[in-house]
Amino acid sequence: MGLGELIAKYDVPGAQVAVLTGGEIRDEAAGVSSTGGQVTSDSAFRVGSITKIWTATLVQRLVDEGRLDLDRPVCRYLPGFTPSLTARHLLTHMGGLDSNHFFGIGRGDDALEKYAGALAAAEHPIPPGTVFSYSNSGFVVLGRLVEVLSGKPFHDVLRERLVEPMGLRTVATEVGHGTAPGASDFAMSARELLRFVRLHLDDPKLAVLRETQVEAVPDFGSGVLGWGLGWMLYLDGVVGHIGVAKGRKAFLRVVPDSGTAVAVLTNSADSELLAREVFTEVLKSSETPPSPATQPGAIADWMCGTYRNQLYDITLATEDERAVLVYRPRTELGRAKRVEVVRHGDSSVIGVTPTSDGYQVFSLVGEDESGRARFLHNGSAAYRITPPR
Structure with missing residues (x-):
């Protein structure tokens, strides 16, 4: 089934799908953009939290250069955070930082600095290392770490170290330009997202980001079994990420052993089933979505x-x-x-x-x-x- 038929089937206004196989990228676009124009291969879609993999890549570059130690307390770089918090905790969502801290800190180049300062001063009831808990806030702190150790605003570092060297044309690094950098809110085409993935597959130094750090993630119905340094880990050696951004969803799956990857970018918040069908067709995915049992057991007192x-x-x-x-x-x-x-x-x-x-x-x-x-x-x-x- 072509992409045009898929968006009609799932009532998605517009989408792009790109597939990486044998080192080559093929892509397809269909539907209309949020502005009413035709979606093309060059249309830029917000990718939400897929941005986190870009942040993790910048962090790993700093590690390779000896400027950052993932297991050193973050407070050595950013004063105010608890001494038990490390960059590894942040990359693996083990930092105990709630995902939804919002502060009125403006939208300038100092947004991450102000956000990190406010977050350091906030109360955090869950100690680092206690439990996996997905955290946008933690990746904003990583974005600030990149700024401090690079001496430049995050979006400038991203552009100079990743976007320009790869010759990417559709990547917008300042979408919204608020506290999201480091966690979400970049925009790009599916084809150029897979060019970034190809960098990961070609560079042995980046393979460490796909190694298991959290072996057992609590079941929340997503098919995620574990976590690397930024990457979600699925069945059968598949890695990836999901992004959500203001009525848009983005999906990425990568099979490192075969050098295969699939990106699905949409301008709909209700596009999970479309992406699942694409992954099933291209990757022969065996993911089975959860559903209620016909005769479930009783809720136990210890749960309530x-x-x-x-x-x-x-x-x-x-x-x-x-x-x-x-x-x-x-x-x-x-x-x-x-x-x-x-x-x-x-x-x-x-x-x-x-x-x-x-x-x-x-x-x-x-x-x-x-x-x-x-x-x-x-x-x-x-x-x-x-x-x-």
Whole structure:
């Protein structure tokens, strides 16, 4: 099925798909852009958190040059952070930094400096190294590390060390130009994203970024089994990343052993199924999305209670013989909601109503002194603040 048929099938306005095989890149574009024009091979799509791999690449260059030690305390470079926090923690999302810290620090060249300072002064209840918890904030700190050790704004370092040497033409490094650099918010074409991937496959020094650092990531329904230094690790030696950016989604899968890679960039927030079909066709992917059991087990008392992150207090409870997750906003950025769930395996629950990405999985992770779950995990960890009812 061609890309034009796929975007019609999944009601996606516009998309690009690029495939790297045998060192060559083929690409296809279809649909319309957000401005109403035709999507072409040169159209730039926001790639969201796929930016994190670019940040990890810059960090590794600094390591290779002897300017950064991944296991040295970050506070040696950026004063104010706890001495137990390292750059390796940040690259592997083990830093204990909530993903959703927002500060009113403006949009200038000093945005990362101000953000890192505010983040260092904030409260962080989860100690570094305790649990995997996906963190945009942590990668913003890495972006600031790149600035400090390079003596230049992050987007200038990115352009000078990666974009220009590779001769990339569609990469926009200052999209939004706020606190996102280092974590998300670049734009590029699918073809040029795969040129960047080809750099990783050709440069032996970058292979270390794909080595397993976190062997067991809590199940959150994404198919991710582990984590490298920036890379998500999937089944059968596949690595990749996903990006979300204001109504757009981007998907990347790489098979290093065969030198194959696929990039799917879209201008829709509801494009997970389209990407999955592309990966199944090109990579013969065997990923099976999770779904609720027809006769799930009961929610255990050790699972129930209230868990907290930066945006919400989330209560897992049973009401009228049904289990629900109740989200209570802690800031004006959150929105109250209820999600009905059922038991999913030994230590997780799953939503009974699918979202555009499929069924949401929430893992119960760790154990406190009373034998209760310590964290509620859906990619990022929320920590327990109350006992079960």
